[in-house]
Amino acid sequence: MKRRLWQLNEYPFHPEKLLYYETIFAIGNGYLGTRATFEEGYPDDSPSTLVHGIFDHAPSMQVPELVGAPNWLDIKITVDGTPLRMITEILDMLKPPEGLLLGFRRTLELDRALLRREVLFRAASGATVRVVFERFASLADVHVLCQRVRIVVVEGTPEIVVESGIDADVTNNGVAHWKNIQTHAADGLIGVTATTQQSGYTLSMASCLNRVSPLETIAHDTRPHVRTLVNLGQNQEVVFDKITSVYTSRDTVDPAQAAQNSAHAAAQTGYDALLQAHTDEWAAYWRDTDIEIEGDERSQVALRFTAYHILIAAPRHDDDVSIGAKTLSGYGYKGHVFWDTELFILPPLTLSQPKIARNLLMYRYKRLAGARRKARANGYEGAMFPWESTDTGEETTPQWSDPHPIDGTRIRIWTGEHEQHISTDIAYAILQYWRWSGDDEFLMKYGAEIVLDTAVFWGSRAEEKNGRYELSQQIGPDEYHENVDNSVFTNRMTIWHLVEALNLLAWLQKHAPTDAERLTAALDLTPARLAKWQDIINRMVVPFDTEKQRHIQFDGFFDLEYIPVPNYEPRVGGVWPMLGHQRALGSQVLKQADIVMLMALIGDQVGSRAIMLNNWHTYYPRTDHGSSLSPAMHAWVAARLGLMDEAEYMFDHAAGIDLEDNKGNIRDGIHGAASGGLWQAVVFGFCGLHLAETGPKLDPRLPPHWKRVKFNVYYRGERREFVVENPVGVARA
């Protein structure tokens, strides 16, 4: 039964997991994402629709954030006057209840990105109705949002009133971002237009209700709505469709008109045809991106679930936005873009949806100016990308944590200043994209400029000391240790970056001499500068213990207190909060292992297999996996090292991060990086896909219970199917 491995269910209603399901059942289409709140609302729910690129910096906030759009889901139903609500318990046995939920099931269909809620509800009058809600955000026309509601009378002859609105009275967890809210309500069409307070983006929504009459249209300051009333007999039913359209000033000069026209046109097309077009687009998405696994159903579902969440956030039609750390599924990290995108979320897109990957890289290209300003402001040359990025390209990492709920203390956040490897991460993603896609045009026009100008930054950043080059005050992937000197990850990746930059320049000189000249002039790539890059490559410190034949995470790491992390199993949270901030800082406990990340990215270049094993056995028992980014990378590297028990264990951990809410913060949104990491753990880790000189090659090591893995990747514009069967050896392209 195919369906079984293509859907997620909630049955019965789990109010205690309200925010979990809101996140995991989010829908989207790469233009916007909408959390799975109920049409009629629920106490303490967190409705949000996040539209790519619509950031705003409220005066009360340290930094800008993605803005929650008006709530287009809004449909309120009453049955004989009783509001349809998800009330599961009779609170007073002696009084007739004000409505009672008798049945509930939600199903997210991953294959066609459609969310369905089925409800059996009894009104105070005794009338009982079955209501089926469906919703999808069209992938065929990303401005169009569709809902269908079917009401069947099971008992009684109720009067049913339906109210459908757009609710602009929304905030980001209490922070108001909208001004100039204008509403429209005429002839069955309702609309809302509003502008963000600081950034001045205008967003407009328009909506109509199909297949319903008569319809009353009601104007309202913040919630225009339509209303209809229908009397139904037993076993009778009514079906209506709500079609909504969204445009912003990023799309067009008159978003209000565009939204109204679009809503009208889509309503004409009708729900069924819109759903068919949407389904067809999704079939094409899955044809390229699905990984099929036989022999492990949990992993199969987890891979589809994570791929789904990457795809619904992936901006297919927009090369001026990128995917935030929490995708578009929650307010976590305020929609900001981190290295998560380039090193975790991008690779599955680079290999399976290269056009989308290109869009995401163009987002960085279009923000080179901001990266250059950051470099200048910090006394460096070239381009230094912000650790957290929004629409502007400026650094938007907050400097302070929120105050502690009890004592009001705040913790200084240093990543904006010191987690500088982000610039190299972007360069890595560009070269990975280029090598897989063969998109020379992108490289010559856009990508090379980033790789080279970030190399310029590193050339100016490296500190010459005692005959070596060093990097002080860094933060590597392991954010438990801040402002360290000679982070092995950052130093070694800087070497890699400069080597790649020199090779790239040589390639350009040969294959694109005009671009080479242009960039040499524009970026001031003088022979002296290039010579210095080579000098840094030759003399950069890479902390290494020659006696123990292992890398050292940073200067002085082994002087810190050793705390064996496995002793803390079966811990529910991280070791870090158990130890407390001060003790953790002074210990060897890692949020994630920098050296494992390094071994994932540049593999054999790190050292011999013996050294890599020493590194693994040193850092694995010190790693807390306090970051959701950690487990998948560890699975990948363990698989490459043939440590299959550890690889499986880490993979299972990664697979449960959102589905099982392993990190306890699913309410804030999907962990985009963990999602992309899972794909990489399978394709790069277990299947060992890599680019050899002759093209893509496999080197598989599957978990013993996996029978077969099948996936597609694009290589130089060609789609290639790979199948790995267990026992491995039966791999074919």
Place this chain on the structure above:
Amino acid sequence: MKRRLWQLNEYPFHPEKLLYYETIFAIGNGYLGTRATFEEGYPDDSPSTLVHGIFDHAPSMQVPELVGAPNWLDIKITVDGTPLRMITEILDMLKPPEGLLLGFRRTLELDRALLRREVLFRAASGATVRVVFERFASLADVHVLCQRVRIVVVEGTPEIVVESGIDADVTNNGVAHWKNIQTHAADGLIGVTATTQQSGYTLSMASCLNRVSPLETIAHDTRPHVRTLVNLGQNQEVVFDKITSVYTSRDTVDPAQAAQNSAHAAAQTGYDALLQAHTDEWAAYWRDTDIEIEGDERSQVALRFTAYHILIAAPRHDDDVSIGAKTLSGYGYKGHVFWDTELFILPPLTLSQPKIARNLLMYRYKRLAGARRKARANGYEGAMFPWESTDTGEETTPQWSDPHPIDGTRIRIWTGEHEQHISTDIAYAILQYWRWSGDDEFLMKYGAEIVLDTAVFWGSRAEEKNGRYELSQQIGPDEYHENVDNSVFTNRMTIWHLVEALNLLAWLQKHAPTDAERLTAALDLTPARLAKWQDIINRMVVPFDTEKQRHIQFDGFFDLEYIPVPNYEPRVGGVWPMLGHQRALGSQVLKQADIVMLMALIGDQVGSRAIMLNNWHTYYPRTDHGSSLSPAMHAWVAARLGLMDEAEYMFDHAAGIDLEDNKGNIRDGIHGAASGGLWQAVVFGFCGLHLAETGPKLDPRLPPHWKRVKFNVYYRGERREFVVENPVGVARA
């Protein structure tokens, strides 16, 4: 990874599902069952150890019940004075907590029936310990219960105090059953001996703590215990084993001495050797009983989970007890034995563990006297088995429900009087056992007497009216309709029973003439009586609608209100409570479909395929599955009819009854019948195993996503392995 499909996990701690896990993680060995309460207790937990056969009728109760034994799990640990408890939240952020649970995982290993709890706990002093609890009820020596506790210091140098007791201060949900509680505490050995109030069974437990010194032994009126104190440094650990033994006056004349001797001896043997012997016994159990499924991991785990719960309740060494409807895993139905045993739980044992099946049938044989008394008391002849049975063999169905919590009304329970098909269900189980096992000796000595004397009952029970035989005032499997006339299930099964009885007598006359003579004399099987049986066979009413070519569940069924059950999807509870008692009684809504049950039991004898399909399509949309017995039987019959969508849907429902608490009452114990039904749905339903003239034969129809099913059955003492591969046709024995 084999383990994945052989275990169940709880991670992290789910206090809201406390009673769910108490039931599903119960352990047992066919002698007793113990719910998965924590060693140290927890608020509102429901500790219970139920020992087969130990019933007691308290004066305050309508009927007797299985008695909760003293709590042998009792181990209390303090760390620097802080009691180890499963507290998951800091209640007051400003005060140091009185202990905090930092980590938790429980694992039930189905393959060796071992429950493990891993805990990471921080005391108020800051000392942090990792504690691993293991427990199993030995299958190698069913009187022996083993616990191991390992404490590892992760942080600090705590003083650890361990107290291990046997707690006789126990009740059945408030009802006290024990008197003459005597305790023993000397030389490290503690013991409790007590006697049930009304029935006078004596039960004794003795326990000692291994690998610990010094040990203080503390006498106490109801909770003798030992205590030890150990100071541990960081990373140090202590391991101790608690070995307990249980005997009752059903086993020996001096249970106290037996328990003490046994505890001593087992302690000498030691935990590791006891575990090894236990594991070996379980390996043999699984070799015979496991069903392997490829292609459906949820179903695989569900089948192992349900088989586990049947096996831990199955009395391997005792032919004077039977398995209650809720096994030994909870107080539901007071430990009483229903038809659940013979038609649902027995078949998997009959085919895979025939010796245990024989024990369960002997339980009925030994209660023939009670069945004869019930027949006499009701004015009938022969043997009329009680609907609910305990140790005495008397009818122990309560006549009234508990009072309604609001208005105090009680509902009359009629099953004890009118659900008379139980006698035929037992006859069915005997003949099924005989045909598969070839155990002629059992049949001749014991089984035949039951089949024939229950036939005598029916011969006296049938009412001759208007030239036909009828049965008035019956309750079929569908208990929503009480005291109906001419229940198609009961009438038709009575015909089947009388036919089988006549055949059996002929078989005995040929193969065991002495037994035939003995039984003919003893049961007064006169030619006139046998002629009446044949007359009943010929003229018994079987309600049938010749126009619509379908069976009628009972006289007047189609005059009741028709309520289409599918309209109530996705209901969370039954339709019955939604409709209310009065309306439901007057409607066609079925708890389970009598005719589907009939088609399961006697298949083609019910009618042509066309009639069977008419029956299905008539009754399926009327069936509420308000009984946990219903879904598996429906899956079986749907598969035999080739209705694979319905078969899968019903199978999934059956598979989730306990694992997903589909019926909402898992706290009361495992649904034994649903567990056995699941096995039958696979073996008899999807695989189509049946006895042809030449022996066991398959007729498989697998769900499309199932790749392969493998199982073993015993046929006439030989173990036969069957494999069904999909697409079917590749079946082999």
